Amino acid sequence: MKRRYLMVCTIALTVALASVSEKHLSDDAQTISKVPTTHKVVALTIDDGPNYKATPEILAVLREKHVRATFFVLGQNVERFPDFLAQEVADGHEIGAHTYSHLSLPKLSPQEISEEFDKAEKAILAIAPKPTLFRPPGGFYNTQVIEIARQRGYTVVLWSIDPKDWSCPPTDRVVEKVLTDIKPGSIILLHDGQYPLPTPKALGIIIDRLRERGYEFVTVSELFQYNEVRHSFSLVNGSF
Incomplete structure (x- = not known):
């Protein structure tokens, strides 16, 4: 009985430590x-592209509706379809980084994480300015991921609404x-x-x-300007 109790405690501690070292949303x-x-x-925000069919369909909808979005692109897909990234930039959309190959970053060494950033930035910089926004694949990160991203000048952006459109549910469920x-x-x-994907129609x-x-729809960077908590703090401290 005592051994079983110790085993349960060990498992609980392992889970707790994992939740500290690797976070999701x-x-x-x-x-x-x-x-x-x-x-x-x-x-x-639109993740994981560009894709040769999904991206142009989404861009067409955004163009028709006069809406600008933030695209978190994968370096390997930018290399395959550079013209679509160029079109996103031409249409006035914001570009964020989403690594090169969509690996789970907390499972990588610091060198491997840096390589994911390096390769993604190289692909993006051939077409667009260096992004200032970063979204970790799957929303998974730990202290190491955050620190490396910050050292490279990124703000880490997650999300508050996820309709899981990548799993191809019916359009009305996404909506x-x-x-x-x-x-x-x-x-x-x-x-x-x-x-x-149901995404273009949805x-x-x-x-x-x-x-x-x-x-109204704004890019992520524009959304930051509406932060009323930060604005209130600035006014209290005499800065704008």
């Missing part, structure tokens, strides 16, 4: 998953999830790294329905 000061604001502004969970300052996670409906509710 943890809402803390190291990352940003939403912005505290009363303004009805939200950011659309319903976003409309149900939406709040001012939300960061919405969508994908363009594979085909087919995206148009989401934009229309949220506009009917009075929402």
